[in-house]
Amino acid sequence: MDLTLRVWRQAGPDRPGAFEEYRAREISEDASFLEMLDVVNERLTLEGKEPITFDHDCREGICGTCGIMINGKPHGGQKGTATCQLHMRKFGNGDVIVVEPWRAAGFPVLKDLMVNRSAFDRIIEAGGYIGVDVGSAPEANLIPVPKAVSELAMDAAACIGCGACVAACPNNAAQLFTAAKVAHLNLLPQGQPERFARVEAMVDTMERFFGSCTNHGECEAACPKSISIDFIALLNKDYVRAKRINRAMVSRA
Amino acid sequence: MQLDARIPGGPLADKWDAHRFALPLVAPPNRRRFEVIVVGTGLAGAGAAATLGELGYQVKVFTYNDSNRRAHSISAQGGINASKDYRNDGDSTHRLFYDTIKGGDYRSREANVYRLAQLSNEIIDQATAQGVPFAREYGGTLANRSFGGTQVARTFYARGQTGQQLLLGAYQALARQIHAGTVTSYTRCEMLEVVVVDGKAAGVVVRDMVTGEISSHSAHAVVLATGGYSNAYFLSTNAKACNVTAIWRAHRKGALFANPCFTQIHPTCIPASDEFQSKLTLMSESLRNDGRIWVPQAERETRHPRDIPEDQRDYFLERRYPAFGNLVPRDVASRAAKREVDAGKGVGSLHNGVYLDFAESLARLGHDVVTERYGNLFEMYERITGENPYEMPMRIYPAPHYTMGGLWVDYDLMTTVPGLYAIGEANFADHGANRLGASALMQGLADGYFILPTTVAGYLAGMLGKKPVPPSHPAFAAAEAEVKDRTNRLLAAKGSRTVDWFHRELGKIVWDECGMARTADGLRKAIADIPALQEEFHRDVRILGSGEDINQALERAGRVADFFELAQLMCRDALNREESCGGHFRVEHQTPDGEALRNDDEYAYVAAWGFDGPGVEPTLVKEHLEFENVELKTRSYK
Numbered sequence: 016m017d018l019t020l021r022v023w024r025q026a027g028p029d030r031p032g033a034f035e036e037y038r039a040r041e042i043s044e045d046a047s048f049l050e051m052l053d054v055v056n057e058r059l060t061l062e063g064k065e066p067i068t069f070d071h072d073c074r075e076g077i078c079g080t081c082g083i084m085i086n087g088k089p090h091g092g093q094k095g096t097a098t099c100q101l102h103m104r105k106f107g108n109g110d111v112i113v114v115e116p117w118r119a120a121g122f123p124v125l126k127d128l129m130v131n132r133s134a135f136d137r138i139i140e141a142g143g144y145i146g147v148d149v150g151s152a153p154e155a156n157l158i159p160v161p162k163a164v165s166e167l168a169m170d171a172a173a174c175i176g177c178g179a180c181v182a183a184c185p186n187n188a189a190q191l192f193t194a195a196k197v198a199h200l201n202l203l204p205q206g207q208p209e210r211f212a213r214v215e216a217m218v219d220t221m222e223r224f225f226g227s228c229t230n231h232g233e234c235e236a237a238c239p240k241s242i243s244i245d246f247i248a249l250l251n252k253d254y255v256r257a258k259r260i261n262r263a264m265v266s267r268a
Numbered sequence: 269m270q271l272d273a274r275i276p277g278g279p280l281a282d283k284w285d286a287h288r289f290a291l292p293l294v295a296p297p298n299r300r301r302f303e304v305i306v307v308g309t310g311l312a313g314a315g316a317a318a319t320l321g322e323l324g325y326q327v328k329v330f331t332y333n334d335s336n337r338r339a340h341s342i343s344a345q346g347g348i349n350a351s352k353d354y355r356n357d358g359d360s361t362h363r364l365f366y367d368t369i370k371g372g373d374y375r376s377r378e379a380n381v382y383r384l385a386q387l388s389n390e391i392i393d394q395a396t397a398q399g400v401p402f403a404r405e406y407g408g409t410l411a412n413r414s415f416g417g418t419q420v421a422r423t424f425y426a427r428g429q430t431g432q433q434l435l436l437g438a439y440q441a442l443a444r445q446i447h448a449g450t451v452t453s454y455t456r457c458e459m460l461e462v463v464v465v466d467g468k469a470a471g472v473v474v475r476d477m478v479t480g481e482i483s484s485h486s487a488h489a490v491v492l493a494t495g496g497y498s499n500a501y502f503l504s505t506n507a508k509a510c511n512v513t514a515i516w517r518a519h520r521k522g523a524l525f526a527n528p529c530f531t532q533i534h535p536t537c538i539p540a541s542d543e544f545q546s547k548l549t550l551m552s553e554s555l556r557n558d559g560r561i562w563v564p565q566a567e568r569e570t571r572h573p574r575d576i577p578e579d580q581r582d583y584f585l586e587r588r589y590p591a592f593g594n595l596v597p598r599d600v601a602s603r604a605a606k607r608e609v610d611a612g613k614g615v616g617s618l619h620n621g622v623y624l625d626f627a628e629s630l631a632r633l634g635h636d637v638v639t640e641r642y643g644n645l646f647e648m649y650e651r652i653t654g655e656n657p658y659e660m661p662m663r664i665y666p667a668p669h670y671t672m673g674g675l676w677v678d679y680d681l682m683t684t685v686p687g688l689y690a691i692g693e694a695n696f697a698d699h700g701a702n703r704l705g706a707s708a709l710m711q712g713l714a715d716g717y718f719i720l721p722t723t724v725a726g727y728l729a730g731m732l733g734k735k736p737v738p739p740s741h742p743a744f745a746a747a748e749a750e751v752k753d754r755t756n757r758l759l760a761a762k763g764s765r766t767v768d769w770f771h772r773e774l775g776k777i778v779w780d781e782c783g784m785a786r787t788a789d790g791l792r793k794a795i796a797d798i799p800a801l802q803e804e805f806h807r808d809v810r811i812l813g814s815g816e817d818i819n820q821a822l823e824r825a826g827r828v829a830d831f832f833e834l835a836q837l838m839c840r841d842a843l844n845r846e847e848s849c850g851g852h853f854r855v856e857h858q859t860p861d862g863e864a865l866r867n868d869d870e871y872a873y874v875a876a877w878g879f880d881g882p883g884v885e886p887t888l889v890k891e892h893l894e895f896e897n898v899e900l901k902t903r904s905y906k
């Protein structure tokens with residue numbers, strides 16, 4: 016198939032960017048979107064033009080490294096699919112495809128389609144863990160976890176941290192990402208001791224980088240792992256309780 | 269040179285305990301005086317860095333990924349082994365040890381493997397405490413499944429995302445230490461040189477992949493947890509960025525490289541579809557629990573698989589290996605599939621695969637159970653191929669997947685360079701000539717959480733009161749100059765072909781001659797052909813842009829340059845090993861019915877190679893393997 020790409024090119028973080036148009040001819044329908052970009056890059060290189068910078072690694076939808084706005088939709092809009100799993104058979108011959116980086120103040124562009132998502136790491140560092148040093152774990156079957164609880168925690172834990180939720184949100188909020196981690200840990204019995212400290216620290220850190228959630232629900236639609244916005248309700252509930260409980264704990268101390 | 273693996277004496281089951289007691293300790297208040305560099309944040313690296321931080325050491329951790337959460341470990345699907353014996357099916361530490369030694373075709377060290385089996389249970393405890401959502405039974409206890417090469421169900425799993433969940437557990441533990449200030453993290457930062465001063469590891473030189481800045485970092489000890497080198501084949505199941513550079517640079521600085529030809533070709537991957545293919549996708553081995561593998565009896569069959577009657581199908585694994593059936597170890601399954609495809613029985617439009625069929629399981633278990641077990645894998649398959657495995661059998665074919673070879677390490681996981689450690693897939697230690705499924709995650713975490721943090725103390729204790737070599741030492745300046753020089757030479761070639769073109773060509777040679785079946789003639793040819801291609805690469809590669817900002821082609825070129833050198837060593841090692849064992853199949857050495865023929869009298873050793881300069885024949889040092897607790901048998905899965 017023959018395609019026209021309108022690709023965002025930006026030489027560096029503080030440099031101006033602009034769209035450039037490229038023809039992608041004779042692309043196989045069986046190619047993935049990133050393989051199509053590989054082909055375009057090979058050709059650009061041979062023409063003496065700098066190839067398009069884009070992030071990727073596993074190419075099987077699990078590492079969360081890839082992430083491109085395709086025709087205004089994060090990862091191209093196919094349900095439950097990351098950019099690397101999107102295949103060209105989903106496009107039509109002659110299509111014009113607009114290719115951009117995530118657009119969010121919390122994710123500054125580094126070059127072309129590559130952005131800096133380290134704000135997500137800051138949120139996890141604030142409390143997205145269960146504090147158990149190696150050596151101090153109890154026997155694994157000591158604490159039974161109801162299957163339903165464990166399954167729900169797994170649904171939340173499936174987040175790949177790609178940032179599509181933020182890119183999809185009109186407010187660039189990171190609620191879905193944060194809620195997924197909070198829910199994963201706060202649902203489990205092992206996560207209870209730090210439950211309220213965790214949610215408060217993570218939400219407060221999140222707010223330093225990202226906008227506020229006003230329940231558009233675009234994040235769930237864009238999520239390559241189809242993570243449910245129900246987890247945001249859980250996050251909000253725990254956050255409100257945390258504010259009360261943590262304050263009570265502080266005053267008691 | 270003599271290799272001393274420093275395996276503790278005493279009975280097998282007591283070695284680790286005795287060794288831990290014998291090792292010097294570093295007292296808690298002294299730990300913050302020691303600096304340790306960890307390169308890599310996969311299971312091994314993140315586990316080690318977090319644990320060292322918890323213990324109170326000062327840690328610097330480096331990764332080329334944009335976040336510590338994204339290391340290649342994240343892709344592991346199937347599960348992680350432990351000898352908990354929750355299923356009451358006769359499992360034990362000794363059985364896990366035995367299965368792993370046998371699965372590795374008797375080319376690994378008893379003491380290391382036994383320790384791995386001993387630690388396996390603690391890994392599950394630790395991960396569960398971290399909140400890893402392993403699959404559970406209705407009663408709330410942990411669930412298991414079985415994997416190739418074993419007759420017990422000892423594999424713990426989190427849907428088809430076990431690696432992801434285990435890695436997130438380690439990443440989160442690491443994040444906690446970063447927050448606590450014990451660990452400093454450097455992301456998008458690629459290690460390009462190991463620095464050795466007075467014969468000891470002193471630090472590393474890294475390139476900031478965003479600014480292009482080259483900098484030096486020193487420490488009391490350096491840990492490489494940089495994963496495997498399957499991407500030497502270009503097409504593999506590994507993440508695109510996986511590469512050999514970190515351990516290759518260490519090798520060039522004096523660390524011996526062990527068993528480079530021991531690579532694993534995984535039996536269940538989606539066959540390649542075209543020239544532009546950038547990687548191969550693994551379908552978890554767990555599928556072999558409920559899927560049946562077959563080919564049509566007729567050559568070049570073109571009928572739809574559902575139209576081929578039972579009596580015209582060949583369930584070749586069940587036929588040849590009735591005891592293990594579809595669950596034979598990977599090397600055996602891969603070779604069997606190759607044999608069928610080579611005989612013209614391959615399926616799919618390119619006749620390059622075999623069927624993995626779920627029809628019977630769907631009838632027996634029902635759609636819901638199959639979906640619960642494999643739903644996400646089926647979806648993934650459909651997304652890639654456009655075919656629905658509920659209706660049509662999957663097509664699978666072997667692909668490079670894992671590398672048992674790696675830096676030689678002793679029982680303490682230290683390389684031949686004092687103070688330089690290698691853990692996880694980067695070392696050669698535990699899997700011999702073939703790794704059993706669900707054992708890499710186990711090994712990575714055993715190394716990272718438990719072994720390295722204990723053994724490194726033994727080395728550090730002797731340096732109490734000494735500061736690390738400062739990065740102002742001339743050895744660092746020299747290493748930085750070397751890195752810059754390499755970068756500049758790559759950029760200066762301004763040739764006519766892309767990096768990927770060369771990588772693909774190299775991969776074809778390695779796959780053809782040092783893949784699933786190897787011959788002396790083929791290996792000799794590869795050893796002659798690779799340097800020619802390598803020379804062309806350095807002369808004719810085209811990399812645009814500069815080294816002063818993000819330049820992905822430049823990053824890849826540096827890695828491919830090292831793959832060229834490694835590939836030659838892989839072939840030399842394969843040529844040297846005049847036997848077939850595990851993943852290494854020399855066509856000259858097989859039984860009349862096509863099974864691998866080991867030569868224990870002459871080759872029961874670890875082949876550790878030294879680096880004597882570019883283009884110079886490397887020296888071979890042998891570590892003879894002693895077997896006191898298992899009897900060397902012909903592996904039989906019949």
Ligand SMILES: Cc1cc2nc3c(=O)[nH]c(=O)nc-3n(C[C@H](O)[C@H](O)[C@H](O)COP(=O)(O)OP(=O)(O)OC[C@H]3O[C@@H](n4cnc5c(N)ncnc54)[C@H](O)[C@@H]3O)c2cc1C
Binds near residue numbers: 493707
């Ligand atoms: C598709 C797939 C499925 C698998 N499934 C299973 C399974 O079910 N069970 C199982 O037990 N095993 C499985 N494996 C194998 C297992 O995942 C790996 O062997 C294991 O995760 C390796 O972990 P590691 O920590 O050693 O290295 P990796 O996870 O590969 O991590 C390497 C780290 O080193 C860093 N690094 C490398 N070089 C440099 C450098 N020069 N500078 C800076 N950083 C560097 C990388 O950024 C990364 O952080 C699977 C493998 C694949 C490919």
Ligand code: FES
Binds near residue numbers: 175
């Ligand atoms: S490259 Fe890993 S999720 Fe797309």
